[in-house]
Amino acid sequence: xxxxxxxxxxxxxxxxxxxxxxxxxxxxxxxxxxxxxxxxxxxxxxxxxxxxxxxxxxxxxxxxxxxxxxxxxxxxxxxxxxxxxxxxxxxxxxxxxxxxxxxxxxxxxxxxxxxxxxxxxxxxxxxxxxxxxxxxxxxxxxxx
Amino acid sequence: xxxxxxxxxxxxxxxxxxxxxxxxxxxxxxxxxxxxxxxxxxxxxxxxxxxxxxxxxxxxxxxxxxxxxxxxxxxxxxxxxxxxxxxxxxxxxxxxxxxxxxxxxxxxxxxxxxxxxxxxxxxxxxxxxxxxxxxxxxxxxxxx
Amino acid sequence: xxxxxxxxxxxxxxxxxxxxxxxxxxxxxxxxxxxxxxxxxxxxxxxxxxxxxxxxxxxxxxxxxxxxxxxxxxxxxxxxxxxxxxxxxxxxxxxxxxxxxxxxxxxxxxxxxxxxxxxxxxxxxxxxxxxxxxxxxxxxxxxx
Amino acid sequence: xxxxxxxxxxxxxxxxxxxxxxxxxxxxxxxxxxxxxxxxxxxxxxxxxxxxxxxxxxxxxxxxxxxxxxxxxxxxxxxxxxxxxxxxxxxxxxxxxxxxxxxxxxxxxxxxxxxxxxxxxxxxxxxxxxxxxxxxxxxxxxxx
Numbered sequence: 166x167x168x169x170x171x172x173x174x175x176x177x178x179x180x181x182x183x184x185x186x187x188x189x190x191x192x193x194x195x196x197x198x199x200x201x202x203x204x205x206x207x208x209x210x211x212x213x214x215x216x217x218x219x220x221x222x223x224x225x226x227x228x229x230x231x232x233x234x235x236x237x238x239x240x241x242x243x244x245x246x247x248x249x250x251x252x253x254x255x256x257x258x259x260x261x262x263x264x265x266x267x268x269x270x271x272x273x274x275x276x277x278x279x280x281x282x283x284x285x286x287x288x289x290x291x292x293x294x295x296x297x298x299x300x301x302x303x304x305x306x307x308x309x
Numbered sequence: 310x311x312x313x314x315x316x317x318x319x320x321x322x323x324x325x326x327x328x329x330x331x332x333x334x335x336x337x338x339x340x341x342x343x344x345x346x347x348x349x350x351x352x353x354x355x356x357x358x359x360x361x362x363x364x365x366x367x368x369x370x371x372x373x374x375x376x377x378x379x380x381x382x383x384x385x386x387x388x389x390x391x392x393x394x395x396x397x398x399x400x401x402x403x404x405x406x407x408x409x410x411x412x413x414x415x416x417x418x419x420x421x422x423x424x425x426x427x428x429x430x431x432x433x434x435x436x437x438x439x440x441x442x443x444x445x446x447x448x449x450x451x452x453x
Numbered sequence: 454x455x456x457x458x459x460x461x462x463x464x465x466x467x468x469x470x471x472x473x474x475x476x477x478x479x480x481x482x483x484x485x486x487x488x489x490x491x492x493x494x495x496x497x498x499x500x501x502x503x504x505x506x507x508x509x510x511x512x513x514x515x516x517x518x519x520x521x522x523x524x525x526x527x528x529x530x531x532x533x534x535x536x537x538x539x540x541x542x543x544x545x546x547x548x549x550x551x552x553x554x555x556x557x558x559x560x561x562x563x564x565x566x567x568x569x570x571x572x573x574x575x576x577x578x579x580x581x582x583x584x585x586x587x588x589x590x591x592x593x594x595x596x597x
Numbered sequence: 598x599x600x601x602x603x604x605x606x607x608x609x610x611x612x613x614x615x616x617x618x619x620x621x622x623x624x625x626x627x628x629x630x631x632x633x634x635x636x637x638x639x640x641x642x643x644x645x646x647x648x649x650x651x652x653x654x655x656x657x658x659x660x661x662x663x664x665x666x667x668x669x670x671x672x673x674x675x676x677x678x679x680x681x682x683x684x685x686x687x688x689x690x691x692x693x694x695x696x697x698x699x700x701x702x703x704x705x706x707x708x709x710x711x712x713x714x715x716x717x718x719x720x721x722x723x724x725x726x727x728x729x730x731x732x733x734x735x736x737x738x739x740x741x
Contacts, residue, residue: 184495186495187624190623190624191619191620192622192624192681193619197619198380199344199347200343202343202346203476206343206474207474207476210475219538235342235387236387238384238386240382240383241382241385242382243381250502328639331480331481332479334479335475335476335479335480336479336483337475337480338480341476347618358682392480486667486668487638488631491631494630521625524675526674529673530670531668531669
């Protein structure tokens with residue numbers, strides 16, 4: 166009898182804090198809608214950093230390869246506004262890890278209130294071309 | 310026999326030009342993904358301006374009412390990158406005009422190449438609360 | 454004989470960390486020059502927050518007053534570029550606290566390297582008009 | 598007797614229009630202070646484009662050379678706020694064209710009202726290193 170591995174059954178949720186500053190708001194008083202995408206991208210960069218992936222440098226054993234993750238599509242729902250000085254949490258969870266693409270569920274909360282939900286599809290790009298996700302990265306993402 | 314009204318059968322497509330500057334790009338060399346949402350919002354502001362709607366001021370006959378359109382959801386596909394100095398076109402077409410929401414098809418092109426497509430759902434907000442689209446605005450949007 | 458008050462003789466330097474993300478860079482590979490001003494503004498907001506000033510809400514004992522600090526002028530020198538993933542420090546020091554204006558020395562470092570220096574003159578605005586700095590705020594700023 | 602060359606005596610002023618959108622404003626209701634620097638950079642890019650300089654591509658007869666202008670310093674005065682929907686003009690005038698640096702006077706107006714003035718020092722960078730301004734560019738800048 167094997168003990169179930171909870172990390173595989175329920176992939177870890179990554180949490181990242183974002184403070185709202187003047188630059189994030191617009192004259193309506195709330196955070197400008199496109200700036201939530203910047204917050205989600207910061208969280209994705211931190212997920213890769215936590216797993217040892219440096220998007221600014223090379224990856225996968227060959228110093229001449231440049232590696233990046235590129236957003237292919239998003240389904241986003243803006244549910245409630247965020248305001249100046251709010252301390253938000255970006256929650257990210259790998260939903261499906263395919264050969265060359267990665268699906269993330271991301272949402273942005275203020276305390277327990279969900280302000281935004283997004284389903285994000287990301288592709289792996291090596292030297293500017295679509296490529297399979299390196300095996301090492303897949304494992305690191307799957308194991309939270 | 311009635312002559313079909315082409316404006317109602319095939320709603321007018323609004324076209325708006327955007328030049329790509331340094332500020333729009335990131336170190337990957339391409340336009341930062343979230344900045345395409347800024348381009349689409351500029352186009353929506355120009356559609357309203359063309360139809361005589363001033364989002365910064367009041368609307369609909371009552372000077373004490375503040376009127377705004379708020380993005381509720383988007384389905385976005387990023388198909389190809391845009392680059393520094395590119396001259397892009399944002400095409401917008403009203404897809405469905407409901408009582409309190411508006412669905413737009415927006416896409417971003419460089420010449421004939423489609424770089425991004427988006428289905429955008431927008432709600433009308435008056436004095437900070439969801440409200441029905443004013444009748445005058447509905448007609449102006451429907452007639453292109 | 455009085456003991457010198459070190460906080461008055463050498464005003465405290467406030468330090469604030471900023472991580473560089475995709476959104477901050479441009480296609481040259483470095484941080485876009487104007488984005489350093491956003492980093493300095495975040496630091497100023499944190500200075501006020503540390504001293505109990507909420508720019509989003511009212512200030513100074515009268516709930517109907519809205520308080521803000523507005524940048525009047527800057528002398529900025531960009532010395533070296535910052536890059537994706539850099540962890541920067543914004544250092545801020547009150548240089549001169551006048552009746553209605555405040556002069557700050559701000560600089561941005563990566564480790565020991567100084568990337569940018571700025572002399573920033575800020576005015577106090579209450580209910581949208583230039584106003585004297587509230588006495589409580591002056592003391593809190595002077596004492597670091 | 599020589600006829601004075603008016604282009605040299607009073608260098609041409611370059612004018613560039615900028616519309617203010619949601620993205621440019623913050624919750625104070627006015628344009629975010631750092632965004633004026635984006636407007637001035639757009640104008641500088643257009644000056645170079647008008648003079649046949651493509652910052653995204655190579656310059657000066659050698660296809661392997663990448664050419665760019667980098668901001669070294671600015672003295673900026675913010676005089677009056679700009680608002681959503683404002684149509685602004687960025688005026689730029691070459692003040693001093695040196696061997697490796699260029700000084701511009703830039704200002705931002707709404708109609709006749711001056712909202713911002715800036716003295717901007719720019720350096721020429723070829724292949725990532727400070728370099729002399731190419732002679733062709735100097736002449737094109739000097740002659741407006």
